[in-house]
Amino acid sequence: KNEVEQSPQNLTAQEGEFITINCSYSVGISALHWLQQHPGGGIVSLFMLSSGKKKHGRLIATINIQEKHSSLHITASHPRDSAVYICAVRENTGNQFYFGTGTSLTVIP
Amino acid sequence: NAGVMQNPRHLVRRRGQEARLRCSPMKGHSHVYWYRQLPEEGLKFMVYLQKENIIDESGMPKERFSAEFPKEGPSILRIQQVVRGDSAAYFCASSWVGVTEAFFGQGTRLTVV
Numbered sequence: 717k718n719e720v721e722q723s724p725q726n727l728t729a730q731e732g733e734f735i736t737i738n739c740s741y742s743v744g745i746s747a748l749h750w751l752q753q754h755p756g757g758g759i760v761s762l763f764m765l766s767s768g769k770k771k772h773g774r775l776i777a778t779i780n781i782q783e784k785h786s787s788l789h790i791t792a793s794h795p796r797d798s799a800v801y802i803c804a805v806r807e808n809t810g811n812q813f814y815f816g817t818g819t820s821l822t823v824i825p
Numbered sequence: 826n827a828g829v830m831q832n833p834r835h836l837v838r839r840r841g842q843e844a845r846l847r848c849s850p851m852k853g854h855s856h857v858y859w860y861r862q863l864p865e866e867g868l869k870f871m872v873y874l875q876k877e878n879i880i881d882e883s884g885m886p887k888e889r890f891s892a893e894f895p896k897e898g899p900s901i902l903r904i905q906q907v908v909r910g911d912s913a914a915y916f917c918a919s920s921w922v923g924v925t926e927a928f929f930g931q932g933t934r935l936t937v938v
Contacts, residue, residue: 758929761929814870816867
């Protein structure tokens with residue numbers, strides 16, 4: 717069983733749609749990260765959360781520590797948002813990060 | 826996160842050769858993490874280093890792989906006698922002492938032919 721589960725694995729949306737990507741985890745954490753990876757590209761850290769909600773532009777990330785769940789929302793999606801979005805958690809008892817397998821998002825014009 | 830520099834970006838090695846991957850952390854960061862992303866798979870933790878110390882290498886293969894983070898210079902991930910199964914993207918991340926946020930590099934894509 718993976719420590720971090722993401723859904724959906726693949727997502728296709730029309731430009732302008734509201735998008736939600738979900739992440740559930742099974743370990744105690746000190747922080748949760750949402751990362752973005754473009755095809756063949758590097759990894760960009762979008763958010764780091766330990767509680768509540770953060771917003772940056774059209775991106776919103778929320779976390780519910782009790783339910784061990786986080787969501788990444790994209791409002792007014794755009795083709796340039798097409799990428800793989802990865803949820804990663806830092807375990808609070810050690811040094812490891814655990815990663816979800818990613819959600820591949822394609823936004824169609 | 827542009828401050829974490831990895832080189833080379835792409836590396837091609839023949840089977841049996843050695844691969845050396847470099848990671849220069851952001852200025853002031855003393856913690857480095859290495860991750861491997863195999864084709865069609867998610868990122869997997871390999872090793873966590875502080876300056877001159879390996880803190881956690883539980884994700885490192887037992888043979889052929891080693892990592893170091895010297896007092897001066899970049900962190901090095903070394904793979905000896907590479908095999909085709911080592912072909913992957915290798916990412917490093919860095920952080921400050923006691924800070925949970927980590928910044929990622931662009932990765933090195935290793936291809937073993």
